Amino acid sequence: MEVLLAVVVGILYAAGFYMIMRRSIVKLILGLGLLGHASNMFIFTIGRVMRGNPPVMPHGHDVLTQPYADPLPQAFILTAIVIGFGVQAFATVLVKRAYQTVGTDDFDQMISTDQP
């Protein structure tokens, strides 16, 4: 299971890296999205996968009994998903404005801090 998930994580990272190295600024946004998924899966997998045992205790219990999935990585990922969305939203709008201002969506044209 973890071996396969490792492969999935690797492929998601590779695709993300590839996309952020493109010249189009729109692809950068998509690449960031892929990297977000990759990182979430990364944390999820190294926190060990525990099939079908969510860290939720049934009613009437006051302690969580074994087996259960580690709740801590899940809390991290939950935060990461939401922050990732914030980053993506900001980057998307920034890219849109940059395109409107600079007039190009080609990164190779955006190498100077000066106005073209």
Next chain:
Amino acid sequence: MVLEAVLSGFVLALFAPWIYKVGRGAAGWILALLPIGIFIYFATFVPPVAEGETFVFAQTWVPSIDISLSFNVDGLSLLFAMIISGVGALVIIYAGGYLAHDRDINRFYVYILMFMASMLGVVLSDNVITIFIFWELTSITSFMLIGYYHEKPESRTAALQALLVTGAGGLALMAGLVMMALVGGSWEISELLNRGDVITGSSLYVPILILVLAGAFTKSAQFPFHFWLPNAMAAPTPVSTYLHSATMVKAGIYLMARFSPALGGTQTWTVVVTSFGAVTMLLAAHMAWQKKDLKQILAYSTVSALGILTMLLGVGTHAALEAALVFLVVHSMYKGGLFMVAGAVDHEAGTRDIALLSGLRKAMPITGAAAVLAGLSMSGIPPFFGFVGKELIYESTTEFDMSAILLTVFAFLTNGLTITAALLVAHKPFFGSKLSAPKHPHEAPLTMWLGPVTLGTLGLLFGLLAGWVGEFLIAPAVSAVQHHQTEVHLALWHGFSMILLLSLVTIAFGVLVYWKHEVLGRWFAPSNVISKWGPEQWYFWSLDGMLGFGRWQTRLLQSGYLRNYLLIIIFSTVGLGLYTLSKYNVFSQNTIFRPIDVTSYEFMFMALIVASAFVVTQVRSRLAAVAALGVVGYGVAIIFVLDGAPDLAMTQFSIETLSVILLVLVLYRLPRFIQFSRSRPKKITEITAALAGGGFMALLVLLVTALPAQSRLAPYFAENSYKLAHGHNVVNVILVDFRGFDTMGEITVLGIAAVGVFGLLKLRLDKTRQTDTPPDVLTTQHQSADVFPVMEREQS
């Protein structure tokens, strides 16, 4: 109490601008009260210190690494502290007049007070780290003071030069001091001085000596580092008076004197220190009399005087140390006075060029009198204190056991040319029958003649009271340098001797050179070519080399292309990561070869994720790419559902939906993917980087999961979620309770992102104005471009 005396300057510096706002023209007088108070405070130490007492004040600072704010008042530090506070008071009063109409004068007061406090710290510190910190503070405040006229390029160049030269020396000094402390086994200077034989006997002695001397020589402008001092004359005259004649440049002298019990007394010390000093004093004296600018003459003669002091410390006999400390006091008084005179002349007569000045005594009688007093002391005419100094110098050179004759000849020439310089500064502008100056001169105000008159008079008084000065000021200082109690008997009159004859011949020689200085100047003019290829050129070459290297590596690393940065980041992370992993031998059979227990639907969704990710990278349509990205997100959410993380799945589903909507809305307004052409080798490099990065992350997952799972936190949360926080869903409890503050931070981040998005959407970019006035976004970018002018140049 000493700690407060040292730090009071920093505190007053904070309030100086307000004091100036209230006091205006009187601010100089008000601020001078502090140095006067410090002077009086230290004066109370004179009688007990003359009895042979020393005072130690210790205050722990960073006890874990043996740094303490410990101060030591003995004869040597007391003499320096009194010069620093005494001259400091006169200089601050003088500056009040000299810079009266300058708009930045409040800033000047801040810097000069900070400098004074740092300088007091240097001479009083008893801890090697503390002395280094104060030493560096003097370099930094000196940088700000030399660059005071910051709108002038030559001021900025000179300030930077002084900072780089003394700063480099400071780094060497730090290494030297730390090595000395390790060899000597203590961080307290007073302890190290007791272990001179351990330090001089150690195998590290020569490196320590070289490093410490590098610090002292750069600070005290010894050849070949002397060039920064004449350039530092770009500073306002009060700065030149204070830093570059009376105090800061003597920090190197202080350092050598202070550590001579620990480092001195060896043949290496004597040869190195004496020869550097002797070369500096003669070379600079020779440069001094050929200059036409009053301040340049004084600057080179200061370098020469520092050379004399270094030479005397190198000789290191009782007579030489006596001569060094007497000459130190003499020089601080006459050179401080003459610098102030030069400033007054510049201020009132409109130039510092001696060729344009003559007969000023008629218009500026008081300044002229002060100049004469200082000039006589500088020339070593009895009964001035300078005479005592010069006699002692000859006494020590004629007794030097290595090569008395050579050193005496050097001293003779130096002293003679010093007299020439004294005449050029104190005689040439003030005497002569015809009054000549570029503007109509008149007497300087009280603030500006008080200093030179006081110092000139002291030069005379000290000469008359030589015996008293010797007993109370010089003897304790010599005792401190020699590290045992000793006596000093100074007298104006030693009877007829060879040395008196030598003094008379020196005066004759100096007057002769002055009389013929114009003719001689033409003869010696070709020798100035040397300075063109001298050490200052080495400085500029190395500076250019350094900047060139910086430009080259900036061009290499800062291409401005995002993908180049990414390639560097990915390849170096993978390379360094693999190197570290291979070093710790973490790979095992278990890393890859494990049973794969996967259900069919798990496998299906994983395949779906991989396929969609591939589609995202390849598809041409924006909408299709966004849709494929959405499928990846939902796929991940389903994996979460299957593997025990329902909360994650719910969040992921909703956020993914939002993302897709947002992307579709915004990307719809953006251009289609244009197939930007890119060369094949570049594309292959990028694909390699992407695969390497992905592979490395996959490897990390495999390595971590091959180890047994250990979570010390999970059992805690499992145990306490309900008991402490009354929640059944542990993940939720962590977010809102155990790590509630993290969640609050997260909400804040989202809020800021939302404000940013809103701001960007509302931002009005007026197309018509874009050509002349850049819109807001670009303005901020412009500012960042100004911070890195080099980068900007490279990229445009």
